[in-house]
Amino acid sequence: MTATTPARAVRPTTGRTARRRTTWRWLVGAVVVLVGSLVLSVFVGANPVPPADVWAALRGAGSDTAQYVVWGQRLPRTLAGLLVGAGLGVAGALMQAFTRNALAEPGILGVNAGAAAFVAAGIAFFGITSPAGYMWLALLGALLVAVAVYAVGGAADLRATPTRLLVTGVATGAVLAGVTTGITLTHPDTFDRMRGWNAGSLLERDTAVVLPVLPLIVAGLLAALVAARSLNALALGPDLAAAQGVSLVRTRLLVLGAVTLLAGGASAIAGPISFVGLVVPHLVRWGVGTDQRRILAGSLLAGGMLVLLADVLGRIAVLPSEMPVGIVTAFVGAPMLIALARRRRATAL
Amino acid sequence: MNRPVRRTAGGRRLLLGTDHRHVTVGVREAAVCAAAALVVAALAVVGLWLGDFPLRLDEVLGVLGGRIDGLTRTVVLEWRLPRIAAAVAFGAALGVAGAIFQTITRNPLASPDIIGLANGSFTGMLIALLLLGGGWHLLMLGSLTGGLLAALAIYLLAYRDGLSGFRFIVVGVGVSSMLAATNTWLLLRADLETALFAAAWGAGSLNAATADVVWPAAAIILVLLAVTPLWAAALAQLELGDDVAAASGVAVDRHRAVLVVIAVALVSAVTTVAGPISFVALAAPQIARRLVRAPGLPLAATAGVGALLLLGADLVAQHVIPLTVPVGVVTVTLGGAYLLWLLVHEIRRTRWSTR
Numbered sequence: 194m195t196a197t198t199p200a201r202a203v204r205p206t207t208g209r210t211a212r213r214r215t216t217w218r219w220l221v222g223a224v225v226v227l228v229g230s231l232v233l234s235v236f237v238g239a240n241p242v243p244p245a246d247v248w249a250a251l252r253g254a255g256s257d258t259a260q261y262v263v264w265g266q267r268l269p270r271t272l273a274g275l276l277v278g279a280g281l282g283v284a285g286a287l288m289q290a291f292t293r294n295a296l297a298e299p300g301i302l303g304v305n306a307g308a309a310a311f312v313a314a315g316i317a318f319f320g321i322t323s324p325a326g327y328m329w330l331a332l333l334g335a336l337l338v339a340v341a342v343y344a345v346g347g348a349a350d351l352r353a354t355p356t357r358l359l360v361t362g363v364a365t366g367a368v369l370a371g372v373t374t375g376i377t378l379t380h381p382d383t384f385d386r387m388r389g390w391n392a393g394s395l396l397e398r399d400t401a402v403v404l405p406v407l408p409l410i411v412a413g414l415l416a417a418l419v420a421a422r423s424l425n426a427l428a429l430g431p432d433l434a435a436a437q438g439v440s441l442v443r444t445r446l447l448v449l450g451a452v453t454l455l456a457g458g459a460s461a462i463a464g465p466i467s468f469v470g471l472v473v474p475h476l477v478r479w480g481v482g483t484d485q486r487r488i489l490a491g492s493l494l495a496g497g498m499l500v501l502l503a504d505v506l507g508r509i510a511v512l513p514s515e516m517p518v519g520i521v522t523a524f525v526g527a528p529m530l531i532a533l534a535r536r537r538r539a540t541a542l
Numbered sequence: 543m544n545r546p547v548r549r550t551a552g553g554r555r556l557l558l559g560t561d562h563r564h565v566t567v568g569v570r571e572a573a574v575c576a577a578a579a580l581v582v583a584a585l586a587v588v589g590l591w592l593g594d595f596p597l598r599l600d601e602v603l604g605v606l607g608g609r610i611d612g613l614t615r616t617v618v619l620e621w622r623l624p625r626i627a628a629a630v631a632f633g634a635a636l637g638v639a640g641a642i643f644q645t646i647t648r649n650p651l652a653s654p655d656i657i658g659l660a661n662g663s664f665t666g667m668l669i670a671l672l673l674l675g676g677g678w679h680l681l682m683l684g685s686l687t688g689g690l691l692a693a694l695a696i697y698l699l700a701y702r703d704g705l706s707g708f709r710f711i712v713v714g715v716g717v718s719s720m721l722a723a724t725n726t727w728l729l730l731r732a733d734l735e736t737a738l739f740a741a742a743w744g745a746g747s748l749n750a751a752t753a754d755v756v757w758p759a760a761a762i763i764l765v766l767l768a769v770t771p772l773w774a775a776a777l778a779q780l781e782l783g784d785d786v787a788a789a790s791g792v793a794v795d796r797h798r799a800v801l802v803v804i805a806v807a808l809v810s811a812v813t814t815v816a817g818p819i820s821f822v823a824l825a826a827p828q829i830a831r832r833l834v835r836a837p838g839l840p841l842a843a844t845a846g847v848g849a850l851l852l853l854g855a856d857l858v859a860q861h862v863i864p865l866t867v868p869v870g871v872v873t874v875t876l877g878g879a880y881l882l883w884l885l886v887h888e889i890r891r892t893r894w895s896t897r
Contacts, residue, residue, distance in 0.1 A: 295711055296651040345886055360650060360828060361885050367821050367878030374745050374871045384741065385734050392726045468719045475712060516727065523723035527716040531699055534712040 216487060219480050223494040230501035234271040235263065239508050239515060265399060272407075273398040274501045274518070277463045280410045280455035282496020283417050285470030286477070286488050287455075290424045291448045292355040298471035299456030301359060302449075305465035306366035306373070307338025308457070312390055313373045317383040325401045327390060328461045332406065335457030338365060343449060354431075393466035393519020395504050406458045413454030417489060420447040424485035466519040469496055472526045479533045499526055571834045571843050578846030582630060585853050589626045590618050592861050620753060628751035629853040629869075631760040632812040633822055637830070637848020638770060639805040640823030641839040645781045646798050647711055653824040654809040657714040660818035661721035662692025663810070664744050667817070668728045671740055678750055681743070686814040692721060693806045746819030746870025748856050759811045766808050767845065773801055774841055781838050819870045822848050825877040832884045851877050 236247050240262050249255030250263040284299035291297075300306070311334025315321040321330065346361035377384040423444040426434040435441055456470065477491035503521035510516045554569040591602045595617050604610035605618040636654075643652045654660065666688015670676045676684070700713040725744070729737045776797040779787040788794050812819065826848035827839040833847070834840045855873040863872070 294649065294651065295708060296649060296715065301651075345882060356650060357885065361882065363651065363824065364878040364881040364885065367825070367874045368882070371871045371873075371875030371878065374741075374874070375865075375867055378738065378742055378745070378867065378871070379865050381734060381738055384738055388726070388729055388737065388741075392730060468723075471715060471719075517730070520723040520727050523719040527720040530716040531713050534709050534716070535699065535702055 216481050220490065220494070223491065223498065227494050227498050227501075230498050230505070231271060231275070233505045234274060234501050235267050237505050237509060238262070238267060239512060240266075269399045269403050270395050270504070271501065273395050273403045273462050274504045275497045276403065276407065276410045277395070277459040277466065278469060278497035278500030279493045280413060280459040280496070281466060281469040281500070282473040282477075282492035282494075283414060283489055284452045284455035284459070285472075285496075286474040286485070286492040287417055287420070287424070287448050287452050288470070289474050290428060290485050290488070291445070291452075292359055293428065293430075294356070294359060295475070296471075297359060298467050299452050300460070300465055300467045300470065301366065302362040302452065302456075303338040303342040303365040303369065304335040304453065304456045305460050305467060306369035307334035307336075308332070308460040309387070309391065309465060310334055310338075310369040310373045310376075313376045313383055313387055316386050317376050317380045322386065324397050324399075327464075328402045328406065331464070332409075332457060332461035335460050336453065338369065339449075339453040339457060341365065389517070390464045392517035393464040393522075394515075394517035395463055395500075396515060396517070398462055402462060406462050409454045409458040413451045413458065414493070416447050416451035416454070420444055420451060421486045421489050424448075424489075428483070428485065463518065466500070466522060468519070468523045468526055469499060472530050473499060476526070476529060476533060479536070568834065568836065568840070571836065571840050574830070574833045574840075574843045575846050578843065578850050582846070582849050582853060585850070585857060586626050586630065589629075589853065589857055590622050592857075593617070593622060595621075624753045624756040625748055625751045625856070626853065627760055628748055628756045628815065629856045630849040631756075631763045632748075632816055632819065633826070633849040633852030634767060634845035635763045635808040635812050635848070636819065636822040636852070637826030637844040637846075638767060638841055639808040640825075640848075641827040641830075641841055641844045642770075642777065642801050642805040643823070644827055645777050645839055646801055648781065648783065649711065650828060651824075652711060654805060657710070657806075658692035658696050658718040658721055659689045659806065659809045659813060660820060661718050661725060663689035663813040664725050664818055665721050665728075666691070667743060668725060668732075668740055672728055672732055672736065682750075682755065682814050685817070686810055689810050689813050690806070692717060693810075697802070742868050743817045745868040746817045746873070747868035748816050749868075751815055755815050759815050762811045763808060766804055766811075770804055770841065773797060773804070777801060777841075778838060817868075817870065819852065819873060821870075821874045821877050822851055825881050826851055829877075829881060829884060851880075 235251070236244055242250075242259050242262050246255050246259040247263055247267075250259040255263075281299060285297075288297040288299050288301070289295065308331035311330040312327050315326065315330040321327070342358070342362050342365050345365070346358035373387075377387050423434070423439045426437045426439045427441075427444060429437075431441055434444075459466065473492050473496045474488060477488050477495050481487040481491050499522055500518060503525050504518040506525065507516040507518050507521040510521065556567045556569055556572065587599075587602060587606075590606075591597055591599050597614065597617065601610060601614050602618055605615050640653050643654055643657070644650055663685040666684040666686070667681050668684075669688070670680045670684025674680060674684070696710070696714050696717050699717065700710045702709070729740060732740065776787075776792050779790055779792045780794065780798060780801075782790075784794050809823070827844045829851075830843040830847040831839050834843050836843075852869070852873060855876050856869045858876065859867050859869045859872040
């Protein structure tokens with residue numbers, strides 16, 4: 194691995210306190226920005242509703258239009274953005290910590306490819322075209338394919354390294370992507386719908402789409418929380434981690450379970466947004482250092498933030514149409530990533 | 543030369559020359575290369591034989607032996623041979639480029655795609671198609687320019703006191719994803735028919751592999767593949783990590799720069815003619831490594847596997863599948879399935895190294 198962890202000298206207690214204070218500053222700042230994004234996401238949209246009307250609708254008053262826009266569209270969409278962003282951020286952080294590979298993103302285990310293949314087949318052969326229908330297809334595809342990848346990749350077999358899982362995921366993903374492309378290129382109508390789904394969008398994600406996925410993402414976050422402590426030990430390599438008393442099998446199953454639920458859930462809601470899971474952990478790592486618990490917490494906040502802000506931007510960037518959130522996240526996040534990578538001391542994994 | 547065969551960590555190696563001056567060739571790698579060459583040759587003959595214009599096998603062999611002229615010769619040498627040659631040369635080029643990228647970044651997930659070549663050339667092609675409304679040659683020019691500009695941008699952005707592998711990957715991911723987002727957006731805005739055409743090109747296709755473009759591209763690839771072995775030793779050292787490589791006397795930055803340029807040139811030559819054929823670059827080195835059972839990525843065997851993969855996929859795409867599907871789609875499916883098969887069988891045999 195390229196893991197050239199920067200040699201941080203052991204600092205006296207004062208320095209450590211200072212660092213802890215910086216981390217707190219980061220976290221508080223992130224929470225403030227996240228709340229700000231939530232507010233923006235409820236108040237801003239292509240459908241021009243004055244802020245006073247939105248506020249009235251939130252308190253249960255106001256016109257029917259405002260009520261519908263706020264409760265039927267913006268609030269579910271905001272929740273969707275939060276779930277997708279937080280889920281992908283945490284799943285990405287878990288994947289990178291677990292595989293110790295900077296290029297690992299949650300979709301690489303075949304989750305996104307499975308979701309896409311099922312959605313494409315559903316559109317082409319069963320005529321399913323509603324966002325809720327896509328959600329169920331994507332969820333089913335993501336979970337089934339992830340389980341298949343784990344079975345082939347030897348997820349519970351300690352002799353198999355995470356790299357084997359990665360290569361298995363990539364190979365499975367390739368096969369499914371080939372199938373998906375084959376289906377879409379031979380069914381123009383499916384192609385038309387899939388190019389929208391593939392971009393990753395939060396358009397028309399109402400409660401019928403969001404609520405069934407909510408418990409899965411919450412369960413995934415809980416599993417991530419339980420696994421977080423072992424990840425620091427795992428960063429030293431499996432042998433040292435085992436020597437420190439970490440149960441490798443338990444950690445691996447927890448991490449994979451969490452990644453599957455989070456990435457599968459996110460993909461079910463919004464379609465494949467690979468960029469968030471890949472980049473958010475890198476951005477966060479450069480802010481808070483290499484402690485996996487901080488990286489996970491930071492990725493949760495930063496992921497939600499990035500997706501919500503990108504979604505708000507996408508709603509108003511190209512009026513009267515809308516730019517899918519998957520595209521905006523790349524345009525917003527990539528420059529940040531490049532700028533941070535160019536710093537003198539870029540933090541590797 | 544009393545011990546012509548030596549056992550090393552990488553398996554048995556044949557020692558050619560004296561004890562003091564020699565080259566060693568891995569026995570298993572040589573066998574894999576020979577087998578790949580044989581199968582490629584056989585598939586090439588099949589490819590020249592099959593097609594809309596019916597030919598007998600002995601006619602094909604007659605043309606190859608220079609005994610038959612006329613229309614048959616035109617069909618075999620001018621219609622079919624360019625596409626076969628393209629599949630072989632492009633497959634080898636993609637495989638070697640992939641092996642170079644995976645070795646210098648020391649990451650099995652690294653492929654020319656991540657440094658923006660595929661996405662960049664697709665962006666260039668989409669701009670040529672949608673904004674300039676061009677024919678084949680304009681599309682090729684757009685694709686070449688887009689890919690090279692993307693690679694150049696990544697190189698410049700990632701360069702800082704040398705080229706660290708990690709920074710290179712991360713910057714590549716960033717630029718790549720922006721280009722991919724641009725492509726998605728352009729495809730979304732295009733009308734359905736244009737978007738379908740563009741997506742088929744974006745999947746990688748050999749339909750445009752005609753003589754006038756294939757031979758120049760193949761010549762460039764041949765020259766590049768011929769000079770690559772000069773850096774094979776440096777590549778093997780780079781695989782050990784920058785520090786070890788530098789300590790063992792390799793000018794890390796210079797060699798890495800040269801190798802990146804070779805890989806970028808290889809991929810550009812392919813992408814210009816055939817579009818971004820994904821996955822050969824990613825899968826061929828990994829498949830070759832498992833076949834050879836080598837600790838590193840074997841370049842020659844990778845070239846053989848890459849050629850075999852792309853030629854086989856193109857034959858399947860042309861003759862087996864009833865629909866017209868781009869070769870890229872078949873490559874991805876076949877290559878992925880084969881890699882999976884190897885993986886399933888591998889765990890029973892060996893303990894895994896970390897690569």
